[in-house]
Amino acid sequence: MNTQRIKHILAKVEKPGRYTGGEYGELIKDKEQMDVRMAFCFPDTYEIGMSNLGVKILMKCLNDLPWLWCERCYAPWDDMEKEMRRENIPLYALESGDNVRDFDVVAFTLQYELCYTNVVNMLELSGIPIYAKDRDDGYPIVIAGGACAYNPEPMADFIDVFSIGEGEYALVELAELYRQYKKEGKSKAEFLRAASKIKGMYVPSLYEVSYGDDGKIASFEPKFDDVPAKIEKTFLTELDEAPFPTSHEMPYIETVHDRMVLEVFRGCIRGCRFCQAGMICRPVREKSPEVLNEQAKALYKNTGYNEISMCSLSISDYTGLTELIEKLLSWTEKEKINLSLPSMRIDSFYGELMEKAMNVRQSGLTFAPEAGTQRLRDVINKNIDEEEIMAGCAAAFDRGRTALKLYFMNGLPTETDDDIRGIATLAQKIVDLYYSKKRTKGKGVQVTVSVSCLVPKPFTPFQWMGQDAVDELKRKQLLLKECITTRKIIYNYHDSEVSFLEAVFARGDRRLSKAIAEAVKRGQRFDSWDEFFSFSAWKEIFEATGIEPEFYANRSFGFDELLPWDHIDCGVSKEFLIKEAKKAVAEQTTPDCRTKCSACGMQNKGCTLCKKGGSN
Amino acid sequence: MEQITKYTLRVFWQKKGNAKYTSHLDTQRTVTRALVRSGLPLYYTQGFNPHLKLVFCLPVSIYQEALYDIFDIDILEKVDVAAAAEALNKAMPKDMPVIKTAYPKKKLKDLAYASYEIYAETKLTPAQIEEKFSGEVVVEKKSKKKCAFTDISPWIKELKAEEAEGGVCIKTTLSASPDEYLNPRYVTEFLGEDVSYSSTVRTALLDINGAYLE
Numbered sequence: 158m159n160t161q162r163i164k165h166i167l168a169k170v171e172k173p174g175r176y177t178g179g180e181y182g183e184l185i186k187d188k189e190q191m192d193v194r195m196a197f198c199f200p201d202t203y204e205i206g207m208s209n210l211g212v213k214i215l216m217k218c219l220n221d222l223p224w225l226w227c228e229r230c231y232a233p234w235d236d237m238e239k240e241m242r243r244e245n246i247p248l249y250a251l252e253s254g255d256n257v258r259d260f261d262v263v264a265f266t267l268q269y270e271l272c273y274t275n276v277v278n279m280l281e282l283s284g285i286p287i288y289a290k291d292r293d294d295g296y297p298i299v300i301a302g303g304a305c306a307y308n309p310e311p312m313a314d315f316i317d318v319f320s321i322g323e324g325e326y327a328l329v330e331l332a333e334l335y336r337q338y339k340k341e342g343k344s345k346a347e348f349l350r351a352a353s354k355i356k357g358m359y360v361p362s363l364y365e366v367s368y369g370d371d372g373k374i375a376s377f378e379p380k381f382d383d384v385p386a387k388i389e390k391t392f393l394t395e396l397d398e399a400p401f402p403t404s405h406e407m408p409y410i411e412t413v414h415d416r417m418v419l420e421v422f423r424g425c426i427r428g429c430r431f432c433q434a435g436m437i438c439r440p441v442r443e444k445s446p447e448v449l450n451e452q453a454k455a456l457y458k459n460t461g462y463n464e465i466s467m468c469s470l471s472i473s474d475y476t477g478l479t480e481l482i483e484k485l486l487s488w489t490e491k492e493k494i495n496l497s498l499p500s501m502r503i504d505s506f507y508g509e510l511m512e513k514a515m516n517v518r519q520s521g522l523t524f525a526p527e528a529g530t531q532r533l534r535d536v537i538n539k540n541i542d543e544e545e546i547m548a549g550c551a552a553a554f555d556r557g558r559t560a561l562k563l564y565f566m567n568g569l570p571t572e573t574d575d576d577i578r579g580i581a582t583l584a585q586k587i588v589d590l591y592y593s594k595k596r597t598k599g600k601g602v603q604v605t606v607s608v609s610c611l612v613p614k615p616f617t618p619f620q621w622m623g624q625d626a627v628d629e630l631k632r633k634q635l636l637l638k639e640c641i642t643t644r645k646i647i648y649n650y651h652d653s654e655v656s657f658l659e660a661v662f663a664r665g666d667r668r669l670s671k672a673i674a675e676a677v678k679r680g681q682r683f684d685s686w687d688e689f690f691s692f693s694a695w696k697e698i699f700e701a702t703g704i705e706p707e708f709y710a711n712r713s714f715g716f717d718e719l720l721p722w723d724h725i726d727c728g729v730s731k732e733f734l735i736k737e738a739k740k741a742v743a744e745q746t747t748p749d750c751r752t753k754c755s756a757c758g759m760q761n762k763g764c765t766l767c768k769k770g771g772s773n
Numbered sequence: 774m775e776q777i778t779k780y781t782l783r784v785f786w787q788k789k790g791n792a793k794y795t796s797h798l799d800t801q802r803t804v805t806r807a808l809v810r811s812g813l814p815l816y817y818t819q820g821f822n823p824h825l826k827l828v829f830c831l832p833v834s835i836y837q838e839a840l841y842d843i844f845d846i847d848i849l850e851k852v853d854v855a856a857a858a859e860a861l862n863k864a865m866p867k868d869m870p871v872i873k874t875a876y877p878k879k880k881l882k883d884l885a886y887a888s889y890e891i892y893a894e895t896k897l898t899p900a901q902i903e904e905k906f907s908g909e910v911v912v913e914k915k916s917k918k919k920c921a922f923t924d925i926s927p928w929i930k931e932l933k934a935e936e937a938e939g940g941v942c943i944k945t946t947l948s949a950s951p952d953e954y955l956n957p958r959y960v961t962e963f964l965g966e967d968v969s970y971s972s973t974v975r976t977a978l979l980d981i982n983g984a985y986l987e
Contacts (some may be wrong), residue, residue: 164972165970167794168836168970173794174791174794174795174796174799177791177794178791179790179791179792179866179867179868180866181803181806181807181864181865181866181867407803407806407866409791409792409794409795409799409800409803409866410795410796410799411798411799411802415802457809458810459810460806460810461805461806461807461808461809461810461864462806463809493817493823
């Protein structure tokens, strides 16, 4: 790193602490002793990247290898990027300050579709050719993983290898292969061919796609016989033994989640039909309260944080929750540590213990009914009725809570205007519920209704469904606004244009890479940030690259259509998803996995719930 | 309420290298967490929202370094100062090392002066710089209430310039009492466009007699 020049530009940018490294707990290795050097790039700001538990876990797994050094890198904010470009400073990793271009492997995590431009821009800023085909043996291998990698196609032209699923062991296997091939002086092509045979690794350049006259995918085939036609996701069977970082870098500047994070379990028993995480993270695997408690103690000792946040999907479904909270409270109270829980299912047990565990400073609670009417909640398989919602709210109010936040979605399949009005009605009923009892004087209730737009995601029963057009979403948003008549209800809604772009990339195919490259060329970055998102710019980009975005976002796909992500096997079967899609339209619900196994496809692949519970 | 016996421990530390990009608020957070990690018997305020009793002497501004910095922390029992310094140093980021700890001999409000070394990339010679500072030194000084052209020379106790690699090193002692604090950035601001880049390091915190604030 050219420290002198960087010093000069750091004096000119906002939040220079993003770009310096040197935090407490930073891992420094002797680079001369390393066989493999890796840069873990997070395509968003330092504050967001440093909050990501997944990155911390994977970096620990990789850095536990004595011959590999994995360093951090984040997307520079536009002021820093301008200075870097002006001074000709390429993207560098925080620990060593070395140029990303000079690493062996550059890894990206794809958490959100609107980070795609940042990925490509970071390659560009490193001086690495953005297209995989343009990178010869002298350039780093570029890999990517994360939730969005389940439909890797829009990024397929930029990435050499995708890691599908949980990467703890798979990435180590890939690194070992790389080390061996590097030692033997083998070519990039040879490495990629071998990598494609590791479970969970997808090498897009080894597949051929053809398109029909209607624009749909006609065929998707491996180019060679020894390359697998289907890429199976990898996942851990057991979490207690899995590597978990109990120490990590402590940021100087405040990050988004500036606290200890305990991962309580993976997967979800619920099967909400809009939820991608609920499908791709199957099966449910819990950590034991003992292990979690020990990890929390170690984290506290190593970080000094005063808050523990428990992280999972649907936390109240954790079977050891009471035991865990009791164990934690036995020492955290003395150390002045707060516990915080993620948003809960509204029907969930809301006892004294829970109340005790909540951060004392936090007066609000978040629940997610997702839809305003029972009919629509059945469509999305939320499996919760109004009585349960009211009971949950009553319990919260009786314990002195006065602020409730409710999450809903617009644009759900079969949605009618009555369903939209139902959101307002439900929120009003909750307000009325508060005033149905005598409450502390001077304390009013505040119900925040936060409505997002459904983005149909791959590997959900709604993956075939076209998203509502932007204008229709806007109409529904305004309709709801008109239905809310009290100031006790605060109404927030998402930008439908952002959701549209998300849907394009969520359901997109390889042809979209042209648009991403063009967007980067035209200066689009940080599309997930209000200050940079420009729908008009994207419309122009799609027009210039001959792409019809509605084809991806708004078109309903046929059940028999070859989907862009059909070569990925997420464990849950297509038959199950089709069955669920049909049940959604028929307004039929599916019980949760503990009540009855619905044979989603994971029953023979390591799911332990089906054995305990229902029949297949 | 039960009276809690507590002691104040003075921590002498540095804020240098990359830590200079850390604002005071972020520094407070960083130090708080380091104190928790150090395992010192920390005193917490007894209210609804317990927090540490942590007082920084004179925080340097963002982009400035300090080779001599002080904070006071209240603890519940007397500890060995050398052991405390070692434990704390281990818990601090490498660019915020702890040099020593001690039980205070002077009060923080006894602070009167602070010394700095300002490295400036400039074409001016040391003599020219000293000459510029020999008379009135008028800068646009901002305070919370107003912004006015002010002669800051009464607050400059001492100023010497000497040759340094690629520029000049200005060694200066400025007023730092609560009522008459002068931020060293005014020294470089006064030199205006003659300075292309500068970096400031604080080297001492002194009392009215020019002795270290032990």
